Amino acid sequence: QPIYDLMDASKDIHSGDNEKRIAGARNDEIGFLVDAFNNMASGLLEKNQVESAFSRFVSTKVAKQIMENLDSVSLGGKHVQATALFADIVGFTSFSEKLPPQEVASMLNEYFRYINMASKLYHGTVDKYMGDCAMIVFGAPDEDKDHKFNAVLCALMIQRMVDRLNTERIQQGNVAIHFRIGVNSGEMLAGNMGSDERMQYTVVGEAVNLAARLHSVAERGQIIVTDFFVKDPDVQWRILAQRHNSIRLRGIAEPVTTYVLTDVKPEYSEAIEKQLDEILSQRNVA
Numbered sequence: 001q002p003i004y005d006l007m008d009a010s011k012d013i014h015s016g017d018n019e020k021r022i023a024g025a026r027n028d029e030i031g032f033l034v035d036a037f038n039n040m041a042s043g044l045l046e047k048n049q050v051e052s053a054f055s056r057f058v059s060t061k062v063a064k065q066i067m068e069n070l071d072s073v074s075l076g077g078k079h080v081q082a083t084a085l086f087a088d089i090v091g092f093t094s095f096s097e098k099l100p101p102q103e104v105a106s107m108l109n110e111y112f113r114y115i116n117m118a119s120k121l122y123h124g125t126v127d128k129y130m131g132d133c134a135m136i137v138f139g140a141p142d143e144d145k146d147h148k149f150n151a152v153l154c155a156l157m158i159q160r161m162v163d164r165l166n167t168e169r170i171q172q173g174n175v176a177i178h179f180r181i182g183v184n185s186g187e188m189l190a191g192n193m194g195s196d197e198r199m200q201y202t203v204v205g206e207a208v209n210l211a212a213r214l215h216s217v218a219e220r221g222q223i224i225v226t227d228f229f230v231k232d233p234d235v236q237w238r239i240l241a242q243r244h245n246s247i248r249l250r251g252i253a254e255p256v257t258t259y260v261l262t263d264v265k266p267e268y269s270e271a272i273e274k275q276l277d278e279i280l281s282q283r284n285v286a
Contacts, residue, residue: 002030018045077191082139083151084208086215087181092132118157122150137203142192148185148235155181155223180222182215213249223261230259
């Protein structure tokens, strides 16, 4: 019977039940196996708990990669083709000064939660939160051949989600919140940056810097991209954009021609609305 108990418990562990334990103390070879099994199960449970907690501080994808390769975590990176999206709240500083810190934190966490949901929906990874700004990467750490268009869909999802939430905020007597977004793609260096004692997985490069600059010149509700992005053969036939203006950005010699991304072709736009309905309906049920 003890052998059968070990077999059944092993099947439970294989199915994901890491809280399974075998009761009963024995002073023979079977007892040794039971103790070893229980220690193994405890180790697996602890590993899963660490991975779950870790994934709250870094993306789930990055956490999984690190946990699976603990002996090879080191500084360095590789060049990838990816897209960066920056989104922040217009006038956040003056807005936050008028509210209690707890209310500001609660509001930020709510919006960041929806931004995280939108990024996952379109295969993006939240790289970091910086104050009221969220940086999302598409195409890293996992390769995504459609990273440009997925970033477009995510940006539109965020703005439409903010519009829906603003309707509720106004009805409740609260001030509307408006986001501005910048999107850019190109070659980036993706990997662990920092020092041996403290490192972070992120992407860096001129393409990332330009995305950050674009979002800083956007007005409320706008999604700003470059003319190179609009004319990219991977996205130009699926998006709708209006010529904005040419802007001079610090560190960039030539003026950058920008466009305001307004929408995507009807079939994609309808899909965004359906997905948005599902997300908000789940929230209302919860």
